[in-house]
Amino acid sequence: MQSLDYQVIGQAIAWVENGATVWLCTVLSTFGSSPREPGSLMVAKANGEHVGSLSGGCVEEDFLARLAAGDYALPAVIVRYGAPADTLEGSSIRLPCGGILDVLVERIIATSDNLAHLEQVRASLSGDKTNEKGLARCIRMTDGKRWLETMVPTGPRVEWQEGEEIAKVRIGPVAKLILAGYSTVAAACAQFAISLGYQVVLCDPREEVTRNIVLPEGVAFIPQLPSLYIAAQGACTPSTAVVAATHDPRIDDLAMMAAVKTPASYIGVMGSRRTSQAREERLRRTGELNQAEIERIHMPIGLDLGSKTPAEIALAIVADIVRVRRGRTLAEL
Numbered sequence: 645m646q647s648l649d650y651q652v653i654g655q656a657i658a659w660v661e662n663g664a665t666v667w668l669c670t671v672l673s674t675f676g677s678s679p680r681e682p683g684s685l686m687v688a689k690a691n692g693e694h695v696g697s698l699s700g701g702c703v704e705e706d707f708l709a710r711l712a713a714g715d716y717a718l719p720a721v722i723v724r725y726g727a728p729a730d731t732l733e734g735s736s737i738r739l740p741c742g743g744i745l746d747v748l749v750e751r752i753i754a755t756s757d758n759l760a761h762l763e764q765v766r767a768s769l770s771g772d773k774t775n776e777k778g779l780a781r782c783i784r785m786t787d788g789k790r791w792l793e794t795m796v797p798t799g800p801r802v803e804w805q806e807g808e809e810i811a812k813v814r815i816g817p818v819a820k821l822i823l824a825g826y827s828t829v830a831a832a833c834a835q836f837a838i839s840l841g842y843q844v845v846l847c848d849p850r851e852e853v854t855r856n857i858v859l860p861e862g863v864a865f866i867p868q869l870p871s872l873y874i875a876a877q878g879a880c881t882p883s884t885a886v887v888a889a890t891h892d893p894r895i896d897d898l899a900m901m902a903a904v905k906t907p908a909s910y911i912g913v914m915g916s917r918r919t920s921q922a923r924e925e926r927l928r929r930t931g932e933l934n935q936a937e938i939e940r941i942h943m944p945i946g947l948d949l950g951s952k953t954p955a956e957i958a959l960a961i962v963a964d965i966v967r968v969r970r971g972r973t974l975a976e977l
Contacts, residue, residue, distance in 0.1 A: 647818040650769040652685040652696040657762045660754045664689055667716055668750045669707065670783075670813055671698055672804050675726070675744035683801030683813050698747055699725070707747075716749050719788025723747045748811060750788055761790055768792070771817040771881045778882045780812040797882030797909050799971025816883045818843050819969065822908075824870035824899035825890035826854050829914060832958030833887060835860045840962070842885075847873045848895070871898035880906035885965045887945065889914040889957075897926060904937040910968045912945035912961065920944050947977075 652668075659666050671684040686696035692708050703725050710716065726744035752758050768779045778797030783790045786809060795803075795814050804811035821837040823830045823846040834844045844863045847870040848854050859865060866873055873879055874886060886903040887910075888896035896913050900923075903911040915923060920943040927933045927941075946960035947967070967977070 647769065648696055649683075649685050649815070650766065650818070652687050653762055653766045653769060655695040656687040656752070657759065657766060659687075659689060660752065660759050660762060663754045665751065665753045667711060668752055669696075669698055670748045670750075670802075670811075672722065672746040672748050672802055672811055672813075674746075680745075681801065699745060703745060703747070707749075716751055718751065720748065720750050720783060720785050722785070723749060746806075748783065750783060750790070761792075764792055765815055768815045769817060771878055778814060778816055780814045783811050783813070785809050785811070796971075797907070798969055817881045818883065820845070820881070820884045821965070822847065822870070822874060822879070822884060822886045824848075824874070824886060824888040824903075825892060825895040826850075826857055827890050828954040829889040829957050829961070830887070831857070831859065832955045833889065833961055834863045836958055836962040837965075838862050840966070845873070848890075850895075869898065870895060871902040874899060874902040874906060874908075880908040882907045882909050884908040885910035885912075885969075887912050887914075887961060887965075889945070889961070891915070893923070893926070897923060897931065900927060900941055901931040901933065904933060904940050910942070910965050911940050912942035912964070914945050914957070914961075915943060917944060947974075 656666050656668060667688050669686040669688070671680050671682050673682055680698055684698065686694055686698050686704065688694035688708060688711060690711060692712060694704070694708065698704055724744065724746050765781060778795050779792050780795035781790060782793055795812060797816060801814045802811065819841065820843040821833065823833060823844065826846060826848045830846060834846060837844050838860050845866060846859065846863055847866045847868050849867055849869050854867065870888070880886065880903070886899065886908050888899045890896055891914065900911065900913055913923065923943060924938055927938060942964065946957065946964045949956065949960045951957040951960045
């Protein structure tokens with residue numbers, strides 16, 4: 645699965661390779677209701693061709709009209725949509741949802757340095773240039789200079805406050821959920837995750853279990869031991885969550901042993917507190933996991949919602965994955 649951000653950067657590269665100047669737009673912050681989260685991208689040329697989006701359409705129309713009129717000649721500028729501002733370049737556009745949108749507009753000319761930067765960004769979005777800390781694009785407002793540096797892989801995608809000289813935008817592969825083994829809970833997790841835009845992979849070698857399963861559209865099924873898939877190079881990135889929900893220690897324990905050796909940002913396994921305690925002892929004894937590795941595993945998995953049915957348990961699991969991805973602690977809920 646290619647994210648919309650990946651498509652945007654890919655188009656920007658193609659245009660720059662052909663000698664065109666492009667304008668890369670990034671949502672920096674939102675206030676109130678907004679259809680696109682901070683970090684969302686759009687790229688455009690002066691003739692109005694564009695890929696990606698910033699809102700429901702009104703912002704894009706205004707931006708493209710002003711671009712055609714010769715605006716945005718500076719290397720970098722921030723435009724505020726939805727409300728006037730003293731320090732930002734304002735727009736007369738009022739968002740139908742009543743929200744406010746701050747958009748960074750970068751003018752990127754066709755140079756070898758700019759092309760190399762875009763190619764680095766694309767590599768990060770594909771998973772080729774990630775590490776356990778993640779990466780961020782850094783953009784200096786005064787001159788448009790841009791570079792990459794490490795950034796934690798969870799929490800807000802954008803670090804920027806009005807008046808600050810440098811904006812940092814976290815970049816990385818599309819969010820991915822690896823389901824280690826099939827169960828009714830795993831199937832429900834897949835349904836929720838697909839609706840949230842995750843890439844979902846389910847691994848299970850047990851033919852007697854998976855022979856007649858029906859999975860949501862978009863779920864990739866791999867008839868392989870999950871631990872082998874998880875351990876494969878590139879399978880897990882800082883944008884990956886690994887969930888084991890089979891109640892089969894042969895599947896679940898091996899998946900946990902493999903997952904803690906990867907940069908996956910969320911690792912969890914289903915089971916009661918008593919079952920989880922027994923699993924922890926096995927993982928220490930048989931898997932030889934250390935304390936730091938044990939602490940990376942959410943067990944019991946999910947938020948404590950009092951869930952009973954498979955769908956309710958899956959809701960608690962996926963909600964906890966989102967909580968971690970957004971950088972929220974349990975105390976903040």
